[in-house]
C-alpha cells in the first residue's frame with residue numbers, strides 16, 4: 001500500500017514539475033535592438049487569460065497602445081485581454097502602461113520596464129516610449145506569439161528591469177513605390193515590420209521617372225497619366241490623398257513619421273510626360289519604364305516650374321503632419337550646375353513657406369542650405385555630405401554600400417542591384433554611423449535610414465527578402481550604443497530571430513553567415 005502511495009506521489013510530482021516552467025533569465029533573452037540597461041531577477045510573469053492591461057484614465061492614446069498590445073497577442077494566445085483605464089494603475093496587478101513627467105530623462109522614445117511575478121510595469125515619458133516598450137514586451141514573449149493561429153502557452157516574460165532609450169532620434173527605412181508600385185496594404189505591412197524593431201521614420205519615395213504615385217488635385221494628369229505605368233511596363237498605380245492619409249494615420253499609430261519625397265529637378269520624367277508645359281521645349285515626354293537615371297530635369301528657368309512645385313508641395317504639406325518634406329535632388333545630371341543651385345534654393349523657400357523643413361539627398365549641398373534642412377548621405381563619394389556639414393546641416397546616414405536594402409547580398413542573389421558592391425548581413429551591421437565618413441562625427445548626425453529601391457523588387461515577398469534580415473541590424477545601429485558591440489555577438493541574437501521571422505510570415509534571406517536556430 002505504502003509503496004503504491006509513494007508511486008502515485010512520484011508521478012504526481014513529475015506531472016507538476018513538467019508544468020512548472022524552468023526559470024527564465026532576462027539576460028539571456030534575445031532582444032533587437034539591444035537595450036541600454038538590463039538586470040535579470042530570475043523569475044517570471046505569466047500572462048494568462050485573466051491578465052488585464054491597466055492604463056491611466058486620462059490618456060486615450062495610452063489606451064490605444066494598450067489595445068494594440070492586446071490585439072497583437074490575441075491570435076496566438078486566444079486571450080481577449082481587457083484594457084482598463086483606471087485612476088491609479090500602479091495599485092493593480094497585471095500589465096501596467098503609464099507615462100509620467102518624472103520619466104523625463106527617458107526622452108521622447110525611452111521606456112523602463114519592470115517585470116516581477118505579479119506585474120509588468122511599462123513606464124515612459126512620452127507615448128512613443130510606451131509604444132517602443134511594447135515592442136520589447138513583444139520580443140520577451142515566446143516567438144510563437146507572432147503566430148496568426150492559436151498556439152500553446154505558457155506566455156511568460158522573464159523578470160527583471162530594463163531601462164532603454166535610443167541613441168539616435170531618426171531611425172528610418174525608405175520604400176520606393178515608384179519603380180514598382182505597392183498598394184496601401186503592402187505599405188502597412190512594411191510599417192508593421194519596421195515598427196517591430198523600433199524604427200520611427202517611413203520615407204516614401206513617391207515620384208520618379210517611371211511614375212507619379214501621389215494624387216495632386218490641382219495637377220490631375222500627374223497620376224492619371226504619370227501614374228499609369230512602372231518599370232517593365234506594368235500598370236503602376238498611385239495613392240489618392242485619402243489613401244495617403246490612411247498610411248500616415250497607420251504609421252502615426254505606431255509612432256512612425258512619414259516623410260514624403262517628391263524627387264526633383266531630376267527623376268521627373270513622369271511629370272514631364274504628364275504636362276507638356278513643364279518641359280523646356282513644351283513637348284511632353286514619353287512615359288518611361290526602363291531603369292536609367294540622370295536623363296530628366298524640370299526647367300529651373302520657367303515660372304510654371306515653381307508654380308507647379310508650390311501647388312504640389314502645398315497639397316502634400318497639408319496632408320503630412322511630419323515636419324519634413326523630402327525634395328530628392330539626387331542625380332540631376334541633366335540639369336546645369338547653376339540651374340540646379342538656383343532650383344534647390346527656390347524649392348527650399350517653397351517648402352519652408354508651407355511650414356515644413358526640407359530634406360534632400362546630400363547632392364543638395366551644392367545649394368545654399370538653411371541649418372534646419374537635412375541632407376541624406378548616400379553616395380560612395382563623401383564630398384556632398386561634407387559640404388552639407390560645412391553649412392551646419394545635419395546628416396542622415398544611408399551609405400549605399402552599407403545601408404541600401406536593394407543592394408544584392410551576394411552575386412547569387414536573385415533580386416537587387418550591385419552598383420555599390422554586395423552587402424551581406426555582416427556588412428550591413430558591422431559599421432557605425434559616427435565613423436562612417438571621416439570628418440562627420442556624432443554631433444552632425446541625426447540618425448540612420450535604410451532605403452529600399454525597387455527596380456527589381458515587385459512584390460511584398462520581394463520586399464521582405466531584401467529587407468530581412470538586414471533591417472533589424474540598421475534598427476540596432478540607430479538605437480543601441482554598446483561600446484562592446486560586435487557582429488559576432490549580434491549574429492547570435494539575429495539567428496535566434498529565425499522562429500520569430502517565421503511566425504511573422506517574413507520571407508527572409510537565410511544568410512549562411514548567421515547561425516540560424
Ligand code: TNX
Pocket residue numbers: 293330331361378404406417453454455
Ligand atoms: C541611386 S540613391 C538612386 C536611385 C536608384 C538607386 C538604386 C539615389 C538617391 N538615387 O534612383 O534607384 O541608386 O540603388
